[in-house]
Amino acid sequence: xxxxxxxxxxxxxxxxxxxxxxxxxxxxxxxxxxxxxxxxxxxxxxxxxxxxxxxxxxxxxxxxxxxxxxxxxxxxxxxxxxxxxxxxxxxxxxxxxxxxxxxxxxxxxxxxxxxxxxxxxxxxxxxxxxxxxxxxxxxxxxxxxxxxxxxxxxxxxxxxxxxxxxxxxxxxxxxxxxxxxxxxxxxxxxxxxxxxxxxxxxxxxxxxxxxxxxxxxxxxxxxxxxxxxxxxxxxxxxxxxxxxxxxxxxxxxxxxxxxxxxxxxxxxxxxxxxxxx
Amino acid sequence: xxxxxxxxxxxxxxxxxxxxxxxxxxxxxxxxxxxxxxxxxxxxxxxxxxxxxxxxxxxxxxxxxxxxxxxxxxxxxxxxxxxxxxxxxxxxxxxxxxxxxxxxxxxxxxxxxxxxxxxxxxxxxxxxxxxxxxxxxxx
Numbered sequence: 001x002x003x004x005x006x007x008x009x010x011x012x013x014x015x016x017x018x019x020x021x022x023x024x025x026x027x028x029x030x031x032x033x034x035x036x037x038x039x040x041x042x043x044x045x046x047x048x049x050x051x052x053x054x055x056x057x058x059x060x061x062x063x064x065x066x067x068x069x070x071x072x073x074x075x076x077x078x079x080x081x082x083x084x085x086x087x088x089x090x091x092x093x094x095x096x097x098x099x100x101x102x103x104x105x106x107x108x109x110x111x112x113x114x115x116x117x118x119x120x121x122x123x124x125x126x127x128x129x130x131x132x133x134x135x136x137x138x139x140x141x142x143x144x145x146x147x148x149x150x151x152x153x154x155x156x157x158x159x160x161x162x163x164x165x166x167x168x169x170x171x172x173x174x175x176x177x178x179x180x181x182x183x184x185x186x187x188x189x190x191x192x193x194x195x196x197x198x199x200x201x202x203x204x205x206x207x208x209x210x211x212x213x214x215x216x217x218x219x220x221x222x223x224x225x226x227x228x229x230x231x232x233x234x235x236x237x238x239x240x241x242x243x244x245x246x247x248x249x250x251x252x253x254x255x256x257x258x259x260x261x262x263x264x265x266x267x268x269x270x271x272x273x274x275x276x277x
Numbered sequence: 278x279x280x281x282x283x284x285x286x287x288x289x290x291x292x293x294x295x296x297x298x299x300x301x302x303x304x305x306x307x308x309x310x311x312x313x314x315x316x317x318x319x320x321x322x323x324x325x326x327x328x329x330x331x332x333x334x335x336x337x338x339x340x341x342x343x344x345x346x347x348x349x350x351x352x353x354x355x356x357x358x359x360x361x362x363x364x365x366x367x368x369x370x371x372x373x374x375x376x377x378x379x380x381x382x383x384x385x386x387x388x389x390x391x392x393x394x395x396x397x398x399x400x401x402x403x404x405x406x407x408x409x410x411x412x413x414x415x416x
Contacts, residue, residue: 188394189379190370190387199377200346206331207342245389 047268050211050276053202058223062275070152070221070273073145073228077153080146086137092150095134099157107155107270108163111259113170120174120255123151124230142249148228152219155272162269163216165262178260181253187244196238208277213238214265215258217274224277231258294384295402302372303360308382308402318411321404327381329408337415346377354415362409366400381405 051059061067081092081099096102111122114129121129127150128139140147167175182193196205197213204210218231225233232249235257239246247253295308307313322329323338334343335350353362364371367382381399390396400408 184388186387186389188387188390188397188399191377191379195377204343204345206328206344210346240391243391243394245391 044264047214047265048201048212049216049268049271050214051217051271051274053209053211054275054277058275058277062217062271062273068221068273068275070219070228070275073149073152073219073221074156074273076145076149077151077156080150081153086131086135088134088136090135092130095130099153103154103157105158105161107158107272108161109165111165111171111174111255111262113174118170120171120252120259122231122250122255122258123154124232124250125255127151127154143230143233148219148230151230152228152273155219155270158270159272160269162267163262163265165259165266167263171259174256174259175263177253178256178258181257182260187239187242189242189244191242193238212264213261214268215261216265216268217271217276219272220274220276222276228273231261294382294398297363297367297382299364299371300360302364303358304363304367305360307406308363308367309406311403311406313403313406313408313410315407315410315414317404318407318409321400321408322411326404327400327408332378335415350412351415354413357412359409359413362412363405366405366408 051062054062061069065071078099084091084094092099107123110126111120112126113119114121114126119125124142124147127147131137132139140150185192185195193213196210200210201212202209215231215234218234219228220234221228222234230249232254235254236246236249297304297308298306319338321327322335323340329335329350330338330340330343332344332347333350334345337351357365365378368380369376369378370380370383379399382402382405384396384398
């Protein structure tokens with residue numbers, strides 16, 4: 001064990017201390033590096049879903065599959081799943097069969113790097129890629145009823161499963177870019193995601209209770225929208241709130257941010273379709 | 278402007294901002310010569326341009342929903358001088374670089390500002406003087 005005073009000294013050393021000087025110091029430097037690594041990504045407390053910051057009425061609505069308006073999109077998605085589309089004449093079901101089996105767990109792992117062209121895809125991106133490559137149909141517009149419905153249906157199959165975004169060599173650069181966005185002040189209000197969702201979760205911004213800003217319930221039915229909407233729609237609203245330039249829904253910036261958010265949400269259950277105020 | 282900078286004054290980066298001078302934790306001189314109007318100031322404070330109530334509660338406004346991210350401003354006119362109020366609204370980040378409060382009279386050092394707001398401070402100089410005049414009444 002390192003004596004307490006030596007440890008205290010070690011912490012006071014500049015991190016650029018010359019590790020080569022004495023053999024004994026090497027392990028100390030290792031310790032310092034470890035401390036630094038932790039400082040870069042401090043351990044976070046267990047994430048809490050936006051649902052736990054919502055009012056009792058919203059929670060009750062989400063819990064009731066007959067009352068939850070988001071289930072309408074899930075039902076539409078189920079219909080679309082089986083309809084042949086595009087020049088291929090194939091439906092989603094032609095390749096993926098029964099969604100409850102084939103889509104189970106998928107949303108919990110997304111966004112993912114596409115094995116083919118190495119781009120990072122969220123569920124919407126994957127659906128559009130299937131349409132173009134396999135169905136020979138055009139991509140669906142972000143936020144269109146069809147894309148929302150298919151996304152909600154696919155993601156719903158992972159409901160209650162824990163988000164388990166994995167950060168690895170292949171997606172690390174995307175993760176880092178997403179993290180940069182999360183901590184970058186922007187817009188005329190000069191605020192970053194962290195200022196609201198990390199430092200002020202649980203507090204009121206006017207009438208809204210700020211949550212930790214997780215994406216585990218999307219697409220959600222938002223009472224304010226009177227509609228289901230995608231995670232990117234919500235993110236664009238946050239950019240708008242700080243009076244920043246809004247990246248397009250489906251843009252690389254927002255998909256990278258979505259991956260970073262998924263890593264923050266690790267362990268939270270997928271809630272799709274969530275209900276929010 | 279050069280002279281001002283050399284004398285150690287803080288200068289607003291470019292027009293259209295008025296120059297101002299920070300002494301200690303205050304900006305003593307008003308940004309414009311027309312005196313601030315507390316009634317207009319109250320409207321600015323609770324209005325959509327400034328959105329102060331997003332974060333601060335001000336019981337005296339009688340507004341129903343107000344934020345609690347920031348300290349309530351009731352009594353702030355007794356706690357802080359006019360000059361101290363001015364710096365906190367103009368650019369709180371001078372006092373606390375880590376602050377969550379936006380700088381209301383600043384256009385430099387901001388990134389990715391939406392086109393509609395680019396190159397403009399959140400409030401103009403007169404609006405800031407009006408808000409200060411209102412806050413001074415909160416004693």
